[in-house]
Amino acid sequence: SLQLTLSTSSNLSSEPSAANRSPGSRCGRGEYWSGRRCCQLCPAGHYVEEPCSSPHTRSKCEACDTGTYTGHANRRRSCLPCTTCREDQEMVSDCTPTQDRRCQCKTGEFYCDSESCLEGCHRCTRCPEGKVVLQTCNATADTLC
Structure with missing residues (x-):
């Protein structure tokens, strides 16, 4: 019966199974799930050089180089190239x-x-x-x- 419930819930949901979804849902606003912890997003104009090493702390953020940008707080591993x-x-x-x-x-x-x-x-x-x-x-x- 337990197995049936699990398979039903994952079939109804278009998202990954509840087991994959729940850890990240513990992250607060302005945070993202990385590895096994919640990290703070990098601010606009920066990207994540390295995710945080302890929960709820800031990731190592690097400023975008000339010719690149990020318009919002983000978890990107690189900045976006500017439009030409x-x-x-x-x-x-x-x-x-x-x-x-x-x-x-x-x-x-x-x-x-x-x-x-x-x-x-x-x-x-x-x-x-x-x-x-x-x-x-x-x-x-x-x-x-």
């Missing part, structure tokens, strides 16, 4: 240890009117001769003639 702006984009804000680089379509040359813009920016429309420009092309909207 494409040729049809310009930088809005540079990458910092705590924030990724932000890019937008080059003003006056390209635009993107959707959320993702992963496929690239569209070239701005040039109004034909004799037509008046009602709206100048910007990073998020095409020219209106």
Whole structure:
């Protein structure tokens, strides 16, 4: 009967079995399960060089190198690489240890009117001769003639 209960609970749950889940659930806010103990997360702009050696203490955190970042308190073993702006984009804000680089379509040359813009920016429309420009092309909207 005990075995049946265990197998039923693990089948119902999409997470790992209760035995694997419970130790980490003892960790407090801002902590993660590592080895056999709860360690404090590293702050944004840092990564875990080495997990903590005693429970509920800070992991050995290293600052992100130039060209990398972490945006939140984390348990990552390395920082994330900064985004590189494409040729049809310009930088809005540079990458910092705590924030990724932000890019937008080059003003006056390209635009993107959707959320993702992963496929690239569209070239701005040039109004034909004799037509008046009602709206100048910007990073998020095409020219209106």
